[in-house]
Amino acid sequence: MENLQEATKTDNLILAPRKKRWLMSPSADKAFHTLTKSLALFLFTLVIALVASMIYNSRLSLSRFGLSFVFSSTWDPVKELFGALPFVYGTLVSSITALIIAIPISLGVAIFLTEECPYKLRPIVLTLVELLAAIPSVAYGLWGIFVLVPFMRNYINPVLEKGLGFLPLFKGPSYGIGLLTSGMILAVMIVPIITAISVNSLNSVLPSQREAALALGATRWEATQIVLLNARSGIIGGIILGLGRALGETMAVTMVIGNRPEISLSLLAPSYTMASVIANEFTEATYDLYLHALIEIAILLFIITFIVQAFAQLLIRQISKGKKS
Amino acid sequence: MLVKNRNMENTSLESKEVKEVKEVKESKENKEEAKNLKVEVEAENLNFFYGEKQALYSINLKIPEKSVTAFIGPSGCGKSTFLRTLNRMNDIIVSARVEGKILLNNQNIYAPNVDVVDLRRRVGMVFQKSTPFPKSIFDNIVYGIKINKLANSRTELQQMVEQALKQAALWDEVKDRLNDSALALSGGQQQRLCIARTLAVMPEVILMDEPCSALDPIATEKIEELIVELREKYTVIIVTHNMQQASRVSDYTAFFLLGQLIEFDETEKIFTYPKEKKTEDYITGRFG
Numbered sequence: 001m002e003n004l005q006e007a008t009k010t011d012n013l014i015l016a017p018r019k020k021r022w023l024m025s026p027s028a029d030k031a032f033h034t035l036t037k038s039l040a041l042f043l044f045t046l047v048i049a050l051v052a053s054m055i056y057n058s059r060l061s062l063s064r065f066g067l068s069f070v071f072s073s074t075w076d077p078v079k080e081l082f083g084a085l086p087f088v089y090g091t092l093v094s095s096i097t098a099l100i101i102a103i104p105i106s107l108g109v110a111i112f113l114t115e116e117c118p119y120k121l122r123p124i125v126l127t128l129v130e131l132l133a134a135i136p137s138v139a140y141g142l143w144g145i146f147v148l149v150p151f152m153r154n155y156i157n158p159v160l161e162k163g164l165g166f167l168p169l170f171k172g173p174s175y176g177i178g179l180l181t182s183g184m185i186l187a188v189m190i191v192p193i194i195t196a197i198s199v200n201s202l203n204s205v206l207p208s209q210r211e212a213a214l215a216l217g218a219t220r221w222e223a224t225q226i227v228l229l230n231a232r233s234g235i236i237g238g239i240i241l242g243l244g245r246a247l248g249e250t251m252a253v254t255m256v257i258g259n260r261p262e263i264s265l266s267l268l269a270p271s272y273t274m275a276s277v278i279a280n281e282f283t284e285a286t287y288d289l290y291l292h293a294l295i296e297i298a299i300l301l302f303i304i305t306f307i308v309q310a311f312a313q314l315l316i317r318q319i320s321k322g323k324k325s
Numbered sequence: 326m327l328v329k330n331r332n333m334e335n336t337s338l339e340s341k342e343v344k345e346v347k348e349v350k351e352s353k354e355n356k357e358e359a360k361n362l363k364v365e366v367e368a369e370n371l372n373f374f375y376g377e378k379q380a381l382y383s384i385n386l387k388i389p390e391k392s393v394t395a396f397i398g399p400s401g402c403g404k405s406t407f408l409r410t411l412n413r414m415n416d417i418i419v420s421a422r423v424e425g426k427i428l429l430n431n432q433n434i435y436a437p438n439v440d441v442v443d444l445r446r447r448v449g450m451v452f453q454k455s456t457p458f459p460k461s462i463f464d465n466i467v468y469g470i471k472i473n474k475l476a477n478s479r480t481e482l483q484q485m486v487e488q489a490l491k492q493a494a495l496w497d498e499v500k501d502r503l504n505d506s507a508l509a510l511s512g513g514q515q516q517r518l519c520i521a522r523t524l525a526v527m528p529e530v531i532l533m534d535e536p537c538s539a540l541d542p543i544a545t546e547k548i549e550e551l552i553v554e555l556r557e558k559y560t561v562i563i564v565t566h567n568m569q570q571a572s573r574v575s576d577y578t579a580f581f582l583l584g585q586l587i588e589f590d591e592t593e594k595i596f597t598y599p600k601e602k603k604t605e606d607y608i609t610g611r612f613g
Contacts, residue, residue: 119419206454206456208456210417211417212452212456212458213468214414214417215412215414215449215450216468216472216522216523217443217445217446217472217473218442218445218472226458226468229459230458230459
C-alpha cells in the first residue's frame with residue numbers, strides 16, 4: 001500500500017503540468033501539421049494548374065497539328081503553319097555546345113581551386129567565379145552583341161571555316177551571330193554554377209582518399225583522378241543544373257543567336273531557341289492559333305527540361321548506388 | 326601464434342597480462358637472431374614542425390627488417406606524425422617542415438633526389454578509417470598495380486590481384502564477387518582490402534595508422550593475425566592506442582610522449598621491465 005502511494009506520488013511528479021508556453025497544445029501541433037501540409041499541396045496544385053492551363057491555351061494548335069507540330073520544321077505565321085523542330089534543335093544544340101565549352105573550364109577551375117590554389121586566394125577566386133552568376137543575362141546579351149559577335153566574326157569563325165570548313169559543322173558563311181556564339185555566351189553563364197557545385201563536391205571528398213592513392217605510389221594527377229571519381233555524382237549534378245539553366249535561358253541567347261527558324265548543321269549559322277521565340281513573338285501573335293502555337297512550344301520546353309532532369313536523377317542514382325553499403 | 330589465446334585460464338587480470346607476455350616471449354626464442362637483423366628504417370635526429378609548432382623532438386630510432394614495431398603513446402604525442410614522416414605523407418601539408426634524416430635501407434628519403442612517388446610505393450600505408458576507392462573490389466587492387474605498371478599482361482594482373490587478396494586473407498570471402506563495389510564490403514573486409522591493395526604494389530615497409538580502431542573485436546582479431554603473418558615478408562610499423570594490441574602483435578615497441586621518443590625496445594621488455602618511469606606509468610594506466 002505504501003509502495004503504491006509512493007508510486008503515484010512520483011507519477012504525479014512526472015505528470016505535473018509544466019509552465020505554459022506559446023502554442024503548446026495538441027491542437028497547435030495539429031494546426032502546424034495542417035499548415036505545412038497545405039503549403040506543400042499548394043505548390044503541387046500550382047504545377048498541375050500551370051500544366052492544365054498551358055494545355056488549355058494551346059488547344060487550337062494541339063488539335064490542328066497534333067504530333068506533326070514537333071517534327072515539322074516550317075514556321076510560317078503568315079500561312080498559319082507552325083512546326084517547332086527548328087526551335088527544339090536550336091535549343092538543344094546551343095545548350096550542348098555550351099556544355100562542351102563549359103565543362104572542361106569549370107572542372108579546371110574547380111580542380112585548381114581545391115588542389116593547387118594557395119589557401120588565401122581560394123575565397124577570392126571563388127567569389128569572383130560566383131559573381132559571374134549574378135550578372136543579369138541581358139547584360140551578357142549586350143556584351144555578346146558588342147564584343148563577342150564581332151570577335152567571333154573577325155577572328156574565331158574565319159579560322160574555324162578555314163581549318164575545319166570541310167566539316168558540315170563549321171561551314172560558312174558566318175555572320176558572327178549563330179549557334180556557336182550563343183553556346184559561348186551560355187557557357188560563360190553556366191561556368192559559375194558548374195564550378196561552384198564541383199568545388200563543393202571536391203571539397204567534401206575525404207582527404208584520406210587522396211592520401212590512400214598517394215600511399216600507393218600515385219602521382220599528384222593520379223590522386224586527383226581518384227578525388228574526381230569520388231566527387232563524380234556531385235559534379236554531374238552541377239552539370240545538369242547548368243544544362244537546365246542553358247535550356248531555359250532566353251535573353252542573352254536571343255540577342256546573339258540570329259533568331260532564324262531554320263535547321264542548319266553548321267554551328268556558324270543563325271538559329272532560334274524555344275525560349276527566345278516565345279519571348280520575341282508573343283507580342284506579335286495577332287491571332288489565336290499563333291498564340292496557341294507559342295504556348296505549345298512552352299509545353300515542349302517544359303517536357304524537355306523535365307526529361308533532362310529525370311535522366312539526370314537516374315544517372316546520379318546509378319552512380320551513387322555503390323556508395324551506400 | 327602471437328595472438329592472444331582466448332581460452333587461456335586466468336585467475337586475475339595481472340596474471341593474464343604476465344601470461345600474455347610469456348607467450349610473446351616464447352614466440353621469440355631466437356632473440357640473438359632478432360638482434361642481428363638488418364636495420365630497415367632509421368630515424369636520425371628527426372625534428373618535425375607544423376608551422377612554428379614543433380611536433381617531434383630529435384627522434385633517433387632503428388627499426389629492423391621483417392619485424393612488427395608498435396608506436397604507442399597518448400593522443401597528440403606525435404606517433405602518427407612520425408609514422409607519416411616515414412613515407413613523406415606529411416609533404417602534402419603546406420606548413421610542415423622536417424629536419425634530420427629518415428634512412429630507408431641506408432638511403433635518406435629526404436634527400437633532394439629522392440623519387441617520392443616510388444618511395445610511397447615502397448613504403449605502403451593503411452589508414453585508420455578504411456579507404457576503399459569507389460570502384461569494384463577487383464579494380465581497387467588493380468589501381469596500384471596499374472599506376473606503377475607492375476603487370477605485363479592481363480593474366481599476370483589477375484594473378485597479382487588473386488595473390489594480394491589471398492595474402493590479405495580476403496580471397497575466399499570475395500572471389501565470387503570481385504566485380505561488386507568495394508563499398509559494399511563490411512568495415513573489416515574493407516580494411517583487409519586496403520591491406521591487399523597495399524601488398525599488391527610490392528612494398529618493403531607497411532605503415533598502419535590505428536588500423537583496427539574502427540573495427541569490432543572479431544574483425545580486429547583477423548587484422549592482427551594478418552599483421553603477424555605479414556611479418557614474414559615485410560617490415561610492419563603500426564600505430565595503436567590499444568596496448569594489448571601492441572603486446573599481441575609487435576616485436577618492438579616505441580613509446581612516444583609529447584613529441585619525444587621516450588623508450589624503444591623489444592616489446593616484452595617494454596611491457597615487463599620498462600627502463601623509463603614514464604613508460605611504466607603509461608603502460609600501467611597511471612595516465613593517458
